[in-house]
Amino acid sequence: MSLQQIFVLYKREFKKIYRSKYTIFMLLIQPLMWLVFFGSSLGRLPTALTQELFKTSNYLSFILPGVLSLVMLFVGMFASMSLIQDKRYGYLRRIMVAPVNGEVPLFSKLLGGLTRGLIEVPIVLIIGIAMGASIDFSLSSVLIMIASVVLLGITFSSVFLLLTLKTSDLQAPGVISSLILFPLMFSSTAIFPSNLFPSWLELLSKFNPLTYSVDLIRNAFLGYSFNLNYLIFLLVYAIIFLFLDFILGRKYLSSE
Amino acid sequence: MILSVKNLTKKFGDFTAVNNISFSIKKGEIFGLLGPNGAGKTTTIKMICGLIKPTSGEITIDGINALENPLEAKKLIGWMSAESILDEDLTVWENMEVQAKLHNFNKFEEKAEELLKYFDIYNFAKNKVSNLSTGMRKKLEIAMALINDPSILVLDEPTIALDPNTRAALWEVIERANKERKVTVLLTTHYMDEADRLCDRIAIIDHGKIIANDSPSNLKKKYGNTTLEIKTKKEVELKGYEYQKEGNNYIISVKDLSNDISKIIKLVGENNIISINVNNPSLDNVFLRLTGRKISEEKTESTKIYRILKSSR
Ligand SMILES: Nc1ncnc2c1ncn2[C@@H]1O[C@H](COP(=O)(O)OP(=O)(O)OP(=O)(O)O)[C@@H](O)[C@H]1O
Numbered sequence: 346m347s348l349q350q351i352f353v354l355y356k357r358e359f360k361k362i363y364r365s366k367y368t369i370f371m372l373l374i375q376p377l378m379w380l381v382f383f384g385s386s387l388g389r390l391p392t393a394l395t396q397e398l399f400k401t402s403n404y405l406s407f408i409l410p411g412v413l414s415l416v417m418l419f420v421g422m423f424a425s426m427s428l429i430q431d432k433r434y435g436y437l438r439r440i441m442v443a444p445v446n447g448e449v450p451l452f453s454k455l456l457g458g459l460t461r462g463l464i465e466v467p468i469v470l471i472i473g474i475a476m477g478a479s480i481d482f483s484l485s486s487v488l489i490m491i492a493s494v495v496l497l498g499i500t501f502s503s504v505f506l507l508l509t510l511k512t513s514d515l516q517a518p519g520v521i522s523s524l525i526l527f528p529l530m531f532s533s534t535a536i537f538p539s540n541l542f543p544s545w546l547e548l549l550s551k552f553n554p555l556t557y558s559v560d561l562i563r564n565a566f567l568g569y570s571f572n573l574n575y576l577i578f579l580l581v582y583a584i585i586f587l588f589l590d591f592i593l594g595r596k597y598l599s600s601e
Numbered sequence: 602m603i604l605s606v607k608n609l610t611k612k613f614g615d616f617t618a619v620n621n622i623s624f625s626i627k628k629g630e631i632f633g634l635l636g637p638n639g640a641g642k643t644t645t646i647k648m649i650c651g652l653i654k655p656t657s658g659e660i661t662i663d664g665i666n667a668l669e670n671p672l673e674a675k676k677l678i679g680w681m682s683a684e685s686i687l688d689e690d691l692t693v694w695e696n697m698e699v700q701a702k703l704h705n706f707n708k709f710e711e712k713a714e715e716l717l718k719y720f721d722i723y724n725f726a727k728n729k730v731s732n733l734s735t736g737m738r739k740k741l742e743i744a745m746a747l748i749n750d751p752s753i754l755v756l757d758e759p760t761i762a763l764d765p766n767t768r769a770a771l772w773e774v775i776e777r778a779n780k781e782r783k784v785t786v787l788l789t790t791h792y793m794d795e796a797d798r799l800c801d802r803i804a805i806i807d808h809g810k811i812i813a814n815d816s817p818s819n820l821k822k823k824y825g826n827t828t829l830e831i832k833t834k835k836e837v838e839l840k841g842y843e844y845q846k847e848g849n850n851y852i853i854s855v856k857d858l859s860n861d862i863s864k865i866i867k868l869v870g871e872n873n874i875i876s877i878n879v880n881n882p883s884l885d886n887v888f889l890r891l892t893g894r895k896i897s898e899e900k901t902e903s904t905k906i907y908r909i910l911k912s913s914r
């Protein structure tokens with residue numbers, strides 16, 4: 346494995362992002378849609394009730410960390426679509442004819458997906474604030490947010506990439522995404538707090554990395570205390586998946 | 602020997618695509634794998650380039666065991682596939698850059714510029730690949746294959762789907778690269794004229810087996826005797842001649858044309874002949890002799906081009 350190889354392939358992914366008008370358009374429009382529709386759905390709830398349920402009087406402030414995390418869930422699909430396209434058009438073969446190990450293209454796709462997500466982060470923040478979310482900005486809260494979304498992006502991009510490692514069916518990422526998006530979204534605290542969950546869902550939410558990312562960012566942005574265990578939990582997830590990318594990528598991408 | 606392949610076999614399930622083939626290529630040679638569609642050419646190339654694992658056999662590239670040490674072997678190979686594989690969203694230069702850096706060449710600029718100039722496409726360096734003509738793409742792909750100074754250049758059907766002019770131009774490119782840059786070439790083709798024109802040695806492959814391996818002129822001498830192609834109205838018996846028959850089409854090998862032609866016309870009967878054709882020694886005859894079939898029927902040709910266009914778009 347060489348970093349130079351990963352980097353040049355990542356550069357290629359990056360160019361593909363900013364050279365596609367549709368990609369840029371979607372990166373801008375998607376966060377706007379999330380915030381407008383999610384953020385407004387409970388906008389008329391009485392303030393006292395909002396305060397009791399969401400621990401803040403502003404539902405938008407509650408949902409913003411959820412949207413930041415959901416963005417990282419979605420980018421996994423793009424990472425895996427990009428890999429499958431390379432298989433389809435034979436480009437992966439061009440890569441693998443060079444002295445390259447199988448994990449190299451996989452890591453470059455992972456970084457490409459992560460980048461897409463990270464581009465959306467400031468856009469979500471700006472739109473959220475413009476719409477009236479109140480955020481407790483400080484160096485530490487920003488660092489916590491960045492760490493959370495990066496670790497979450499690594500985890501979810503890996504999940505998609507690994508699930509579609511052996512297929513060249515362009516439909517696969519879409520199918521997987523519709524299979525796992527809703528369960529992951531609603532078994533996390535992204536949209537509703539877990540104290541509203543039935544006990545089985547609450548149990549499920551404890552294994553969902555989305556929950557930890559959302560709670561870390563939410564605590565930071567709403568001025569509640571930082572929970573190191575949550576960050577360690579996300580880190581462990583990311584490391585496990587990076588390890589799996591390495592092992593399985595080398596095994597399955599090195600030769601057809 | 603730059604490349605030596607020994608008892609190489611590839612099975613896909615029960616189907617044997619490449620069946621126990623052996624050959625070797627000397628330094629500086631242009632070596633051709635010649636065979637019809639589905640013969641196993643691409644499968645052989647993919648095994649040599651480390652894209653698929655052989656079921657059994659050995660591959661040695663410039664002294665390196667390619668199966669035990671694939672990464673080292675890959676450093677010695679420059680490859681171009683039958684379908685054009687380039688990143689359409691990137692420029693010519695950026696495609697070169699990716700290729701170079703995958704080979705861990707950091708300072709690739711000088712070499713890339715030299716290669717693009719050598720193949721006369723430097724003016725297009727900043728153009729997106731999607732704007733290039735098919736001929737320029739092929740040149741770019743060969744330039745990319747040479748960026749790592751390979752010991753062997755492996756070209757899978759380099760001139761498939763090219764018009765006659767571009768084909769001839771590409772032959773020149775391959776010949777120049779071989780002569781001036783001293784790079785050994787392994788190419789596959791199902792064009793007889795291409796193999797004849799370019800190759801120092803040819804291995805004819807059919808149904809996964811190598812059925813002949815020699816220089817074009819030796820092959821023609823050995824197997825390429827003159828044939829008579831006769832179409833008749835009624836069936837005939839051609840005693841004393843070696844021939845192949847398909848309906849009322851006869852392909853007859855003759856040793857002494859001027860003598861045999863009148864004898865055969867007598868045997869067939871002048872009124873029975875619809876048409877008569879003389880084929881002089883050529884690789885076409887060699888293939889026909891060895892397999893009993895013509896290599897490229899029009900139909901397979903066009904379906905194949907269609908398939909390639911479909912898969913590359
Ligand atoms: N991955 C695969 N799985 C199953 N069969 C395969 C696979 N790849 C190739 N084959 C079969 O192996 C045989 C040889 O294929 P190959 O692509 O090597 O032929 P070729 O000589 O390159 O032909 P062409 O001139 O059409 O490119 C064919 O019958 C093909 O269908």
Ligand SMILES: [Mg+2]
Nearest residue numbers: 642643644683
């Ligand atoms: Mg082929």
